[in-house]
Every structure is written in structure tokens, then in C-alpha cells.
Amino acid sequence: MFSGSIPALVTPFRDGTFDEDAYRSLIDWQIAEGSSALVPCGTTGEAATQAFDEHFNVVRVCIEQAAGRVPVIAGCGSNDTRNAILNLQKAQELGATAGLLVPPYYNRPSQEGIYRHFEAIVGACDLPIVLYNVPSRTASDIAVSTMARLVKFPSIVGIKDATGDLARVVEQRAACGEDFCQISGNDDLALAFNAMGGVGCISVTANAAPRLCGEFQAAWAAGDVAKARSLHDRLYPLHKAMFADASPGPVKYALSKVRPGFPGELRLPMTWPSEDAQAAVDSALSHAGLL
Template sequence: MTDLSFRGVLPALVTPFRNGRVDEAAFVALVERQIDGGVHGLVPVGTTGETATLSHEEHRRVVELCVQTARGRVPVIAGAGSNSTEEAIELVRHAKAIGADAALVVTPYYNRPNQEGHYAHFAAINDAVQLPVFVYNVPSRTSTDISNETLARLAKLPNIIGIKDATGDLTRASFQRLMCGEDWIMLSGDDPTALGYMAHGGHGCISVTANVAPEQCSAFYDAALSGDWAGALQAQDRLITLHKALFSDSSPAPTKYALAHLGLCTDEVRLPLVAASEASRREVLQAMKDAGVA
């Protein structure tokens, strides 16, 4: 049966900065806020964590801080992707060494491998490190898409245990569930369609919105996991404008603005990203009110 220790809402954590450096104190406080808000897991140094502009030293340090702060209270899935297979293996090895519970590995971006290349990339990681790995499929960012047929092959490998599916394509979820088997863990990577994804058999979501509204997102996933679809729909209706607003400008700038408005960190992002526009800020503030975020 599916290992449901990886289920529910797992925030794709922002990496807070102050004066160009990682703000470690703010990061620790954000992790504690998430756990207090009832989230089911944590995902440091993913896309929302601006991993593309972190140095290798910063990347490793943020994962270590997350694991140390979580102290086993919730699982940690460490971002560990690269378009270099060798580098991805090294990042997964580091995640295992410092005690992360799993790794999140994005499909190789820019290189645009074919399906056999995708399989070989993840198979090499599977063979190199004994740590559970989630495949992260986000074609809008990587310009490549891993097929359900390739995922079905990967699902037979012992360390490739599931997917973060940020395609927003709900039809592929049902086919994937049938093709990959009951042990395959299905996590959405798209907040707005996560209700449908859960109804198609998904187990949870690696969420951007949870950064801002951990309690509200946790309540949504608790309802969905318990089969309270009416309650989940009601929660979705409160959150949907926030889901949209947090992508009203280049992510994670709107999310960092929301957190700065709450006094939790600065809204600083690293170039080539810039701070959220005034129009985006207005949209975020209204959406926070709609969602009941103080």
C-alpha cells in the first residue's frame, strides 16, 4: 500500500533573503510557522525556494536548516534536481547524509532529453543513492515532459516512489495511477487544480500557497484526505483567489510580498527576479483577505 507519510500539504518553502544573504533566522521561523499551522511535510530548495540562484553551499545549508528545525516532526523532501545527472546524484547524496526523508528531482531542464534519457537520468539516481525520490514534472519551466509510460517504468525501481505533477492536466493523473500502481505516491504541484487531483486519486500537494496560509491549506487537505469533499470544496473556494494572486507576477515574488506583509521576512528576491509589481501586491492583499489570512 502507499506510504502515506508523504501526503497532505507540503509547502514548497521560500528561501528568505536579507541584504543579499540567506536569512537563516527567518527561514527557521517560517518552518516553525508551517509546522504550527498543521502542514504534513516540508520541501526546501525547490522552484519556490529560488534554488536556481542559490550557491551550492547555500542550497546545502538551507536543506540542513530545514531538517534540523523539523526534528522529525514532519517529513522533509529536499529539492535536489539538476540538468546534470552527476550533480543531481551529489545533491541527493547530501540530502540523505543530513537526514532528509526523500529528495525531489526535477526533469532535466534545458537539455531536453528524450524519454529514454529521462529514464536513464532517474535510473542512475536510483542506483547511486538509497533515498526515496520524487520525480518533479513541470514542463512550463523545463520545456520537457516525462510521459506516464516512462513513469510506469521508473515506478518499478525501488527508490523512485512518486511524482510532483505540476502539469495541471488532471486526465493524466488517473492514467498514471493505474499505470504506476497503488504504491506510487501522487503529489500535485499546482494549487488551483489540487482539489481535482485529489479526487483523481492524488495523495497531496507540494504547495506554494501554504507558505502564506498554512492553516487554511492544511484544513483543505485534511478534509480531502478524510473524504469530506464538501468541506474541501468550501476551503478551495476561500483559497482560489490566493492561488491565482501568488502567480500574478513572477513566482515567488508575490509570495514573498505576502510574507513580508505579515512581518515574517523581507520581500527580497534574487535577480533576474524583481519584487512584485504594485498591481500584483494589490491582488495579493485582497486575496489574503478572501482566504482569511491575517
């Protein structure tokens, strides 16, 4: 259902509030540069700092500006099942193509609790769901056996896998079927993830390098392994530099370099990247030919 290079969009802030004009411009640039879908209000979009109304104003603007040119996968996760349902329903009301949902974080539910969380969500809203498995942030891992139970629900169509465990791509394909859409959540593993059966990446790096990330995914899809590997090597230092300090600090810094005037403001508790991290980003942008 989804494939290619899909940026997990940053949310631009100026003087503490959402900068709608900057966001609309970013969306147009992303689409023109070859991004195949957009994810507003994910982790990189600082969704954790946004109240419901602001969160879904950002989602609304993204859907409105994309105007059907590419799919929009709205961040909808919550550790409260009732709120996750409200989030998904609001995304559907606004016209999102799908919702991106993590398993409940902080609560640390059992696998049965994770299953029942999603069972309740799909029972209340039929908008397609892309699961987002990122145990390093949520302290909850959606086990392959649980995923195999969840795919019986037609609205659960795929996964953003940020476990870092490449073997799971094979295990999930065996458990969930060939039609289950597997998208990498780790830019640095995107080449290997595709080789194991993935079809794209929900990317941090693509915020600042959308054309290169799009060309990389297109090369792989076309079977041009040598070109894909070359582009991956060109992007690899930037993939690493995106996490040289707490994300999304480095990617907002990178955007301020490749799109002068783009607001780099972050909301506490996120902070501007250190000088060492900025130097790593600068070096990586140069390596990629973006400076």
C-alpha cells in the same frame, strides 16, 4: 509515503544572504499550523540562484529545525546527471526524508535519456525520490510510459505533478500502481487532483496560508467534500494571485503581509511584484480572511 499540505518553502534573504533565523521561525510556524511535510530549495525557494554549499546549508537548517516532526523533501534536481547524484547524496547525508528531482531541463533529452538519467541516480543513491514533472519550466515531460518504467526502482516513490493535466492522475495510477504517491504541483487544481486520485499538494500558497491549506487537505482526507470545497473556494483567489507576477515575488509579498517583518528580498533575476500583483494578493488575502 507523503500526503496533505506540503509547502514549497521560500528562502528568506536579508542583505543578499540567507536569513537563517527567519527560516527557522517560518519552519516552526508551518509545522504548528498543520503542514504535513516541507520542501526546501525547490523552485519557490529560489534554488536556481544558490550555489551548492548555500543550497545544502538551507536544506541542513530545514532538517535540523524540523527535527523529525515532519518529513523533509529536499530539492535535488539538476540537468547534469552527475550533479543530481551529488545533490541526492548530500541530501541523504544531511538526513532528508526524500529528494525532489525534475527531469533534466534545458538539455531536452529524449524519453530514453530521462529514463537513463534517473536510472543512474537510483544506482548511485537509495534515498527515496519524488519525481517533479513541470514541463512549463523544464521543457521535458516525463511521459506516463517512462514513469511506468521508472517505478520498478523501489526508491522512486511518487510524483509532484505540475503538468496541469488532470487526466494524467488516472493514467499514472493505472501505469504505476495504487501505492505510487501522486501530489499536485498546482494549488488551483488541488481539489480536482485529489478527486482524481491525488493525496496532497506541494504548495506555493501554503507558505502564507498554512493552516487553511492544511485544513483543506485534512477535510478531503476525512471525506468531508463540502468543507474541502468551501476551503478551496476561500483559497482560490490566493492560489491565482501567487502567479500574478513571476513567482516567488507574490508569495514573498504575501508573507510580508501575514508575518510582518518577514524579509521579502528576492535574488535577481527575480523581482518584487508589480503594484497590480500586490493588489491582487491583498484582495485574495482579504477574501481568505488572512488580513
